[in-house]
Amino acid sequence: MATVIARPIIPPMEFPGPSPMDDGDLLGMRLGVPIRIPLLARFGMSTQTGVIWLGTWGVLSTFFFVAGLAVLTFAGVQQMQGNMFLLIKYFANVQIQPPEGLGMAPSLQQGGFWQINMVLWAASVTCWAFRCYERCMRFSWRPYLFFAYCAAILLTSTIWVFRPIVMGSWAEAPALGLNSDLDWAQNFSVLWGNLYYNPWHMLAIFFLFGSTMLWGMHGATILATAAEGSHLEDAEIKDMHSGSHKSMLFWRWTMGFNANPKTIHDWLYWFSVGTVLASAIGIITTGPIVKDWYVWGVDHGWVQQYGAITREAINGAPQIAPVGINAPDQLGVPKGQGGY
Amino acid sequence: MLSFEGAYRKRGGTFLADILGDDPLDFWAGRFYVGVFGVVTIVATILGIATIALSIAALGDGDLARVTIGAPLREYGLSFAPFYQGGNWELIIIFATIAFVAWALREVEICRKLDMGYHVPIMFSFAISAFVVLEIIRPLLLGCWCEGFDLGFTGHLTWVSNTGFKYMNFYLNPFHAYGVLGFFLTAMVLAMHGSAILGTYNTNADSNIETQNVDNFWRDYIGYSIGELGIHVLGFWLAIYTLIMSDLCILTSGPWVKDWVEFWHFSIPWFH
Amino acid sequence: MRKLFAPLFVAAVVVAASSIAPIFSKAKADAPTTQSAMGAPERALQTPASMVNPAQDGEEIDHRALEIYKGEYGPVDQSKPLDFSDQPKSVPRNYAAGQLYNVQVLKGYSYIQVVGQMAYYTQSLGVQCTYCHNVQNFAYDTPTKRIARTMQIMSNGVQHDWIEPVKHDYPNYAVTGAVGCATCHRGNPHMDVRWNIVPVQYLNSTNKSTKQAGYVVNSMYSAARSLGVNCLFCHNSADFVTLQYYPTNKIAHRMWAMVDDINHKYLPANIKAVTCYTCHQGAKWPSALVKAGLDQAPVQAVASHPEYQDNPGAHLDSGAGR
Numbered sequence: 001m002a003t004v005i006a007r008p009i010i011p012p013m014e015f016p017g018p019s020p021m022d023d024g025d026l027l028g029m030r031l032g033v034p035i036r037i038p039l040l041a042r043f044g045m046s047t048q049t050g051v052i053w054l055g056t057w058g059v060l061s062t063f064f065f066v067a068g069l070a071v072l073t074f075a076g077v078q079q080m081q082g083n084m085f086l087l088i089k090y091f092a093n094v095q096i097q098p099p100e101g102l103g104m105a106p107s108l109q110q111g112g113f114w115q116i117n118m119v120l121w122a123a124s125v126t127c128w129a130f131r132c133y134e135r136c137m138r139f140s141w142r143p144y145l146f147f148a149y150c151a152a153i154l155l156t157s158t159i160w161v162f163r164p165i166v167m168g169s170w171a172e173a174p175a176l177g178l179n180s181d182l183d184w185a186q187n188f189s190v191l192w193g194n195l196y197y198n199p200w201h202m203l204a205i206f207f208l209f210g211s212t213m214l215w216g217m218h219g220a221t222i223l224a225t226a227a228e229g230s231h232l233e234d235a236e237i238k239d240m241h242s243g244s245h246k247s248m249l250f251w252r253w254t255m256g257f258n259a260n261p262k263t264i265h266d267w268l269y270w271f272s273v274g275t276v277l278a279s280a281i282g283i284i285t286t287g288p289i290v291k292d293w294y295v296w297g298v299d300h301g302w303v304q305q306y307g308a309i310t311r312e313a314i315n316g317a318p319q320i321a322p323v324g325i326n327a328p329d330q331l332g333v334p335k336g337q338g339g340y
Numbered sequence: 341m342l343s344f345e346g347a348y349r350k351r352g353g354t355f356l357a358d359i360l361g362d363d364p365l366d367f368w369a370g371r372f373y374v375g376v377f378g379v380v381t382i383v384a385t386i387l388g389i390a391t392i393a394l395s396i397a398a399l400g401d402g403d404l405a406r407v408t409i410g411a412p413l414r415e416y417g418l419s420f421a422p423f424y425q426g427g428n429w430e431l432i433i434i435f436a437t438i439a440f441v442a443w444a445l446r447e448v449e450i451c452r453k454l455d456m457g458y459h460v461p462i463m464f465s466f467a468i469s470a471f472v473v474l475e476i477i478r479p480l481l482l483g484c485w486c487e488g489f490d491l492g493f494t495g496h497l498t499w500v501s502n503t504g505f506k507y508m509n510f511y512l513n514p515f516h517a518y519g520v521l522g523f524f525l526t527a528m529v530l531a532m533h534g535s536a537i538l539g540t541y542n543t544n545a546d547s548n549i550e551t552q553n554v555d556n557f558w559r560d561y562i563g564y565s566i567g568e569l570g571i572h573v574l575g576f577w578l579a580i581y582t583l584i585m586s587d588l589c590i591l592t593s594g595p596w597v598k599d600w601v602e603f604w605h606f607s608i609p610w611f612h
Numbered sequence: 613m614r615k616l617f618a619p620l621f622v623a624a625v626v627v628a629a630s631s632i633a634p635i636f637s638k639a640k641a642d643a644p645t646t647q648s649a650m651g652a653p654e655r656a657l658q659t660p661a662s663m664v665n666p667a668q669d670g671e672e673i674d675h676r677a678l679e680i681y682k683g684e685y686g687p688v689d690q691s692k693p694l695d696f697s698d699q700p701k702s703v704p705r706n707y708a709a710g711q712l713y714n715v716q717v718l719k720g721y722s723y724i725q726v727v728g729q730m731a732y733y734t735q736s737l738g739v740q741c742t743y744c745h746n747v748q749n750f751a752y753d754t755p756t757k758r759i760a761r762t763m764q765i766m767s768n769g770v771q772h773d774w775i776e777p778v779k780h781d782y783p784n785y786a787v788t789g790a791v792g793c794a795t796c797h798r799g800n801p802h803m804d805v806r807w808n809i810v811p812v813q814y815l816n817s818t819n820k821s822t823k824q825a826g827y828v829v830n831s832m833y834s835a836a837r838s839l840g841v842n843c844l845f846c847h848n849s850a851d852f853v854t855l856q857y858y859p860t861n862k863i864a865h866r867m868w869a870m871v872d873d874i875n876h877k878y879l880p881a882n883i884k885a886v887t888c889y890t891c892h893q894g895a896k897w898p899s900a901l902v903k904a905g906l907d908q909a910p911v912q913a914v915a916s917h918p919e920y921q922d923n924p925g926a927h928l929d930s931g932a933g934r
Contacts, residue, residue, distance in 0.1 A: 016556040030560070045570030046555065053560035097823065132561070136539070139557045144535030152528075171821035182511035183826055190852045191825035196497040197850075203626065211527045212579050216463040219576035222569075224457035231569040234554075237541045245344050246454045252342070253373035253450050259618075262541055266618035269534030272527045274622045294851035302405045303494045306848050307857035498850045505843035508833060599842070601833065 008041030013048045021138045027056045044226075057134060061127035068120035072096065072176060075113040095177035098170040105170075117176055118160065125153055148273050155276040158283045166288050193292030197303055200282030201293075207275040214268050221247045236261040341371075353452045355445070373453075377446035381439050388435035392491075395428040408495025414486045421485070432491060433475050440468045459576065466583040473587045481595045507593050512600040515589035522582030529578060533571050694754050696746045705751065713751035717761045733760065736793035737801045766878040767791050774870040795898060796890045807834035807889040812872045815865070835864065838888035839896050 013034045022028045034050035041047050052058075076094040080086040087094070099111025106112075133146050164172040174184035189195040196202075222231050230236060230243025237260075244261050252258040259267060290296050297303030341349075349368065356363040356376050365376045372378070392409065401407045412426020421427045447461040475488040489499040504510035511517070536554050558565035566574055597603050705713060710723040718726055734740060741747055744756040771791040796803055809831040814824070836842055843849060846861040856862070867888065874886045891898045 014556075015559060034559075040570070043570065044567070044573045046565055046567035048559070049564050051559060052563035100821065100823070135557060135561050138560075139540075139553055141535075141539035141557065144538045145532065148531040148535055152531075167821075169821050171823040173822075175823070179512075182509075182517075183829070184822060186509060186511060187826040187829050188822050190829055191820060191822060193851050193853055194501055194849065196501050197494060202497075206625075207622075208523055208527060211530050212523055212582055213467070215526050215530050215575040216467070216579035216583075217460065219572045219574075219579065220459035220463040222572040223576055224451065224459040226569060226572070227457075231572055233537055233568060234541055237537075238543060240344075245348065246456055248342065249345060249348050250447075250450055250454055250456060250460065252345075252371050253368065254447055256371050262537070262543075263618060265534045265537040265541075267621075268530050269538055270619045270622045272531040272534065274626075275527050278626070292851065292853060295854060297494065301403050303850070304406050304408060304492075304498070306498075306850050307855045309851075309854045501849040502844060505847070505849040508836065508842060602837075 005042050005044055008044075010036075010038060010041050010047055015051050019138065025056055027054045027059050029054050053135065055131055055134065057127045057131035061124045061131060064120045064124035064127065068117050068124060071113060071117050071120065075108075075117075078109075092178040095175045095180035097175045097180070098164075098173050100171045101169055102165065111170065114170070114176060122157075122161075125156075129153060144269060148269070151273050151276045151280075155280045155283075158280045163284055163287065166284070172287070188286070192286045192290070193294040193296070195282070195286065195293060197293040197297035198282050198286060198290070199302075200278050200285060204275055204278035204282055207271050207278055211268070211271045211275060214271055217251075218264055218268060221250065224250075230261070233261050233265075348454060350453060354449050373446070373450055375446055375449050377442040377449065380442040381446065384435045384439035384442065388432050388439065391428050391431050391435065395424070395432075398424055405493045406495075408490050408492030408498075410490040410492075410495070411488045412485050414484050416486070417484045418480065426485065429488070429491060430485060433488065437468075437472060437476070440471065444468060463576065463579060466580055470583055470586055474590055478590060478594060481591070487594065503593070507597065508599045508601045510593070510600060512604060513589050513593060513597070515585050515592060519582055519585035519589050522578060522585055526575070526578050526582060529571075529575060533575065536571075694742070694744075694746065694756070696748070696752070705749070714753065717764050733793060736799065737797050738799040739801050743801065762878060763793065766874065767793065767795075769877070770870065770874060773873070774866070791891075796886070798893065803885060803890060804893070805885050805887065805890075807838045807887050808884060809834050809868070809871065809887055812865075812868045815868065835868075835888045838892045838894065840892075840894045841896060845896075 013036060015030060015034065030051040030053055032051055034048045036047050037049060038047055075096050076087055076091075077084070079094055079096075080090065096113045096117065097111060098114045099105035104112075105115050129146070129149060132149050133143070136143055136146050160173045164170050174181050222233075225243040225246050228243030228246065229241060230247055235241075236244045240261065248258040248260060250258075286293070294303060295309055298305045298309065351363070351366050354363045354366050354375055356365060363376070365374055365379060367374055395409045396402075396404075396407050399407055399409075409429050409432065410426065411429050412421035416426060420430060423431075444461045444464045447464060448458060451458050451461065479485050479487040489496045489503075507513070536558070540554055555565040555567065593600070705711065712721075712723060712726055715721070715726065718729060721729065730741070733744075737743070741750075744754055744760055746752045746754070771789075775790045798804075810827050814828055814831070820828070832843065836845070839845070846858055846864050848855045848858070856865075871886055871888065875884045879885055
C-alpha cells in the first residue's frame with residue numbers, strides 16, 4: 001500500500017475517561033482540548049494531538065527542565081557578555097564547563113553553572129521516570145518502557161555522574177553546549193586510545209546499526225502488508241491473518257528465519273536497550289579499567305600493531321627530551337648573516 | 341514448512357518466467373526460495389569468500405579479528421592492482437556488490453510471489469547504497485580505489501578513525517550530525533514501539549485490553565499517539581532518512597569539503 | 613521459551629564478545645599483515661640521537677637588552693611615531709669615517725655590515741628608518757630599538773639552539789639562515805598572532821582530565837592549520853597517544869619545544885605571541901625558506917631519511933596538497 005493515503009478516514013477524537021487510579025494526584029488532570037492535524041492522516045498517522053496528562057511528576061519534571069533551560073540561557077548570555085546577537089551567532093559554541101575535582105565549584109563561572117544544571121537535570125529526569133512508571137501502572141502495562149527509560153538514564157548518568165565520580169573529577173564529564181559535547185566525544189576517544197577498539201563500543205554500534213536495520217525491516221514489512229491489516233499488531237498476536245502470514249513467509253524464504261508478530265518486538269526492544277547498556281559499560285570501563293584501548297587491542301590480539309608503542313606515553317615518563325636548549329650565555333651572533 | 345505455508349507457495353511471476361516463459365530456478369530449497377538471483381547470490385558469495393580465504397592465507401595471520409585486506413595504494417589509482425596488493429580487495433568489492441544487488445532483486449521476486457509491497461527491497465537498497473557509496477562511488481569521485489575502506493574487523497575501524505581525522509573533526513560534518521540524530525531517534529522510537537507492543541499484547545482471545553489503550557497511554561505520556569500504522573511509517577522513513585544522511589556525509593567529505601572545522605567559518609552577509 | 617529468544621540472543625552475543633579474547637592468540641603479529649595505506653607496516657623505529665649543541669662564540673651578549681625589553685613591552689605604543697622632542701637637535705657624529713655608536717648586539721660588524729643589516733630590517737618589517745631611529749641622531753636609544761635588539765638576540769638564538777642542531781639528524785638539510793626577521797614578520801612590524809598552542813609539558817598524556825585533553829586537541833588543530841595539513845600528517849589515528857613513529861611527529865615535538873622556549877626566553881611572561889603559525893603561515897615549510905630556495909632541502913631531507921622509508925603512504929593522504 002502506498003505510504004501516502006489519498007483519501008484517509010479520520011476517526012473521532014478521544015481520550016480515556018476518569019479512573020479511580022487517577023485519584024489522589026493533586027495535579028492529576030488532562031489539560032485543554034485535543035487539536036486535530038488532518039494532514040497527518042495522509043501519512044497513516046493519527047491526527048489527534050493532545051490531551052496530555054499533567055500529573056505531579058510531570059509538572060515537577062517540566063518545571064526543573066525549564067529552570068535548567070533558564071540557567072543555561074543565563075550562563076550563555078553571560079558568556080557572550082550580554083550580546084544577544086552574538087548568542088545566536090555562536091549558539092553552538094556556548095559552553096558551560098564543569099569544575100575540576102569533585103567538590104563544589106569555586107565560582108559560578110568556573111563550574112557553578114554546570115553543577116546547578118546537573119542538579120536540575122537530574123531532578124527533571126528522575127521526576128519523568130516516576131511519571132513513566134505511574135502511567136505504565138495506570139494503564140496496566142508490563143514495565144518494558146520504564147525499563148528502557150531507566151537504561152537510557154543509566155547511560156547518561158554514567159557519562160555525566162558515575163564515571164566522573166570514579167575518576168575523581170567532574171572535569172571528566174562533558175561540558176554543556178553543542179560543540180563542546182561533540183568535542184568531548186572526540187577528546188575522550190583521543191585521550192583513551194581510540195574508542196573504536198573498545199569491544200563494548202563495538203557492541204553498542206552493532207546494536208545501534210542493528211536497531212536501524214531492524215526498524216527498516218520491520219517498518220517496511222508492515223507497510224508492505226498493511227493492506228491485509230498486519231499493522232494491527234495486537235490483533236495479529238492473538239490470531240494471525242494473511243498479513244502476518246506473508247510477513248513471516250517473506251523473511252523465512254529470504255533468509256531462512258522469521259519472527260512472529262510478537263517476537264519481532266522482542267528483537268526490536270532488546271536491540272535498542274542493548275545499545276544503551278553496552279554503551280554504558282563501554283564508558284565506565286574506559287579510564288578506571290583500561291587506559292588505552294588500542295594497546296589493549298594489540299595485547300589481546302584484536303588489532304594490528306601499526307608502529308612501536310611507546311608505553312612511556314601511557315605510563316608517564318616524559319616523552320620529550322629537552323633538545324637544543326642551550327645556556328643563554330653561549331648565544332652567538334653570526335657575522336654577515338643578513339638573512340635573505 | 342509452517343502450517344499455513346502451503347497455500348502461499350506458488351510458482352510463477354518471476355523475472356526469468358517473464359523472459360523465458362518458464363523458470364527452472366523457481367523452487368524452494370528447504371525454507372529458502374532460490375530463483376535466478378538466489379543462484380547469483382550464492383555464486384558471488386562463494387567467489388568472494390574464496391578470495392577472502394586466499395588473501396587471509398597469504399597474509400599469514402590466523403587472527404580473524406585482526407587480519408585486514410587493505411585497499412590498494414594510491415599509486416594504482418582507479419586501475420586493477422596486483423592481486424595481493426589490492427586486487428583481491430577490488431575483486432571482493434565486485435563480488436559483494438553483485439551479491440547484495442542479487443539479494444535485493446531476489447527479495448523483489450519474493451514480494452511479487454506474496455503479493456506484497458516492495459518496501460523491504462527498497463529499504464535494503466538504501467542499505468546497499470551505503471556500501472556502494474563508501475567503496476565505489478566516493479573512490480571514483482576522488483580518483484583512486486585507495487579511498488575505500490579496508491576489509492577487516494578492526495582494520496575497517498582504523499580506516500573510519502583515520503578518515504574522520506583526515507577531515508579534522510568529523511563531528512562537525514552537518515550530515516554526519518543529522519545521521520547520528522537519525523540513528524539515536526531510531527533507537528529511541530524503536531524502544532518505544534517495542535515496549536508498547538510487549539507491554540500490552542495479550543494472547544488470550546478474550547482479553548479486554550484493546551489497542552485503544554496504547555493510544556491513550558501515549559497521549560497521556562507525551563501528548564501524541566502516532567497510531568499503529570503511523571509508527572511503522574515513521575520507522576520506515578526514519579531509517580531511510582538516516583541512510584540518506586549517512587550517504588551524504590561521506591560523499592561530501594573529500595569531493596567537496598576538506599576540513600569540517602573550516603567549513604563553518606563562513607559569514608552571512610548582513611549577519612556579520 | 614520462544615519469547616526469551618531475542619534477549620537470549622543478545623545476551624549470547626554479549627557473552628561471546630567478552631569471551632572472544634582468550635580464543636585468539638595473544639601473540640602479536642610480527643610480519644606486516646595489512647596492506648593498507650592507512651595503517652603502516654610496523655617496525656620499531658629509533659628515536660633520533662640526542663642533539664649535542666657544541667658551545668659556540670664566546671662573545672658577550674647584552675642581556676640588559678632582554679631585561680629592558682621584557683619590562684618595557686607594555687608601555688611601548690608602536691602605532692605612534694617616536695617623540696624626540698627632548699633630544700638635542702644634532703649631535704656630532706662621524707659616520708663618514710665608518711664610526712658606529714651605541715652598537716650593543718651587532719658587535720664586530722663593520723659599518724657596511726651594520727647598514728646592510730638595517731636595510732634587511734626595514735625590508736623584513738616593512739618600516740622606515742624612523743620606526744626605530746632619530747635620523748638626526750641614529751645612535752639615540754628608543755623603545756623600538758631596544759625591542760629590535762631583543763629580536764636580533766632571539767633570531768640568533770633560535771637559529772643556533774634549534775635550527776643548527778637539525779643537521780645532526782638530517783645532514784642534507786640546509787639550515788643556514790633559516791631564521792631571520794622576515795621568517796616571522798613577513799613585511800609587517802606587528803606579527804599575525806593566531807592559532808595558539810598549549811605549553812609542551814601538556815603533551816604528556818597521563819593525569820589529564822578529558823577537559824585538559826580538549827586543550828591539547830585544540831592545540832593540535834591549531835598546529836595542523838598553521839601548517840596547512842590534517843591530523844594524519846603526524847599521526848596514525850589508531851592511537852594518538854602511543855603511536856608516534858612518523859618522522860613528522862618527532863619533528864613536531866621538537867618544534868613545539870622550540871616555540872615554548874622562544875616564548876619563555878624572549879617574550880614577557882604571559883604573552884605567548886609566537887605560535888606555529890608565526891613562521892609557517894599555513895605552509896608545511898615556511899615560505900621564507902621557499903624564497904631562499906631552501907624548502908626543497910627539507911623535503912628531500914625528510915623523504916630520504918631512513919625513518920621515513922617505512923610509511924610514505926601515510927603522508928600521501930595527509931591532505932597537505934590543498
